[in-house]
Amino acid sequence: MGPRLFRRQRQVAGEFKFGHPSMLGEAVQFDMFGHMVAAADGYGTHWDVPRPATTCSHLLEAARLHGVASADCLAGTDLSLADIGHNTTEVQAGQELAIVRNILARVSDPHEFARDVGVRYNFANMGILGYALLASPTLGDAVNIACRYAALSSTFHRLTRCDTADGAVLEFDNSAVPADVREFMIERDMFAVINVAPLLIGQLESTIALKVELPGIDFPIDRLDFPWLTVEFDLTSTRSAVSIPADALALAMPAADTVTAQVCAQQCEDLLESRRQRRGMAALVRSRLVRDPGQLPAMAEIADELCITERTLHRRLAADRTSYRALVDEVRVTLAAALLESGLTVEGTARQLGYSETAAFTRAFSRWTGTPPSRHRRLRA
Template identity: 90%
Template sequence: MSIGGAAQADWDIPRPAATCRHLLAAARLHGIDTADCLAGTNLSVADIEDSATEVQAGQELGIVRNILARVDDPHEFACDVGVQYNFANMGILGYALLASPTLGDAVNIACRYAALSSTFHRLTRCDTDDGAVLVFDNSAVPADVREFMLERDMFAVINVAPLLIGQLDSTIALKVELAGIDFPVDRLEFPWLAVEFDLAATRSAISIPANVLTLAMPAADAATALTCAQQCEELFESRRQRRGMAALVRSRLVRDPGQLPAMAEIADELCITERTLHRRLAAERTSYRALVDEVRVTLAVALLESGLTVEETARQLGYSETAAFTRAFSRWTGTPPSRHRRVRA
């Protein structure tokens, strides 16, 4: 039996700004200036502090690389980041894990919705005669940050583990396999666990005994777990549709839909050439023109349904002539904009 994450293995979807806040908080402990951490990411402190903000994975990677280039002890930094994680700052995924009927069910949720967490790994559960193995697949993680990402995740798991298995009366044995990194095992403390490390393994994984998988979660509630899982699915699908370069361009277009910039201007803002932007959008099976139309039709429908007239909507979207907007809207949707207008009360 194998239960894995989404088929596309990508971590490149919008992510909660909380993950970046953890990075900046740990960087401050190491004397690294926030401005240096954010250099080249197009993110501001206000963006990071806004709980509603989502960042692109590439922006988070930029912060990680900026810090790793300046930090004296990357192992200590990974620990300082990882220990900040708890269920409360994991959003709906944290509630889904806590409400799961058993620890085994929580592992399944973690695998399915790993992309909603801070991890850049694909998590896969493989059942064995003795229990289950939780595999951390880092094959899609950029090589220059793989070691940090694995260490951060391990410290994060350790930080939340007491709530998951603290109900045990006796110490349990876990096996932790770590492949290809010089992991500082001396920095880890497991007062409730007997951990066997395999630093010469060919994979990175945690083996969980069968009797632990059947333990009831502290806040187990089947109905709440189902509701949270459904919300995780909706959030995951929403983020997956707003990934990569297309997501960055959409975000920029929505910022000022009445004065849409030229493709060359956006390319310049992203510090790439117009040709590169065209190629990367094509790789995501879209184009600048398609994104412009997508943003305009989405906003147009919202404005019309809010009660604005066709003329007011056209003006909001930067059209100098209502007729031009009407033709464009009909081309986008197959119906005239008047069909979508909600009459003001």
């Protein structure tokens, strides 16, 4: 694998420090639900990108084991069980944080809950990132991919690899993780790593030793009972990290394939860029418009809901390379196509989207797609 695909990326947008909402200053903005969404320059942290609803479904499944109702988990998130259950749904990071906080306020043992969430992760539900990891030529290459595309996973940590004379240290930087959920996040991520470890390093012929540093966290060591793996814990460290020996880094991955790895890495790059373009203020406005497409509010109304001026909203949407008009059109054309493809008539689709005249909807749809809605409906049918 060439160095271009697997080079380490240390520069990630959003060098902002966040804590509990009560400790945050003016550098942070909140959405209409009271969730942190963006920094003052219009960009959020490295994890502030849309993510698959699978991450939230793991939270809800584990919460049920602890007697927490799904309705309580989703309170204040503007998400429904149908949203979480749809495999194409994406959620905002702030919505996932709200779910975590709802659950942590109700469970009796947050450490056990973190374990029950973490063990639900595997390569099958990691999407293209999971394929990119498995197809990497070596474990060291897989570590590089994990660092570069961590935002495509469930983690809120920034992953960085630091090479040493003995191997490499994979650091989990939590400085941008809200303080009230930091312990849960690192415990969940460590259990997730444990769950996928057999496929990553389980094919070694001899036992290897890993060093896990978890500052002040009483992590259950008995969960790491693998015959080919020994783990040394350091609970006094000031960082969260996993040290990997050099001989393990050179190990070939079980499904190593250079061509496949290149294709998967490029797809990861494209997906991450796509999600970055849908974060921040544009994502908030889009989510608000989808809630009631038949009664689309004026830009001034949304600005008022977000407690900002219309001019500020315009500026922040411009920073996201879009506009309110463009977002309205985007939401309408997406919903219109879905309704037409579901079998709804052109007239019915126009009414659902708030058009008083079918002719006006037909002209708009033709402008958006280059095809009249009646033809689009016939072709899709």
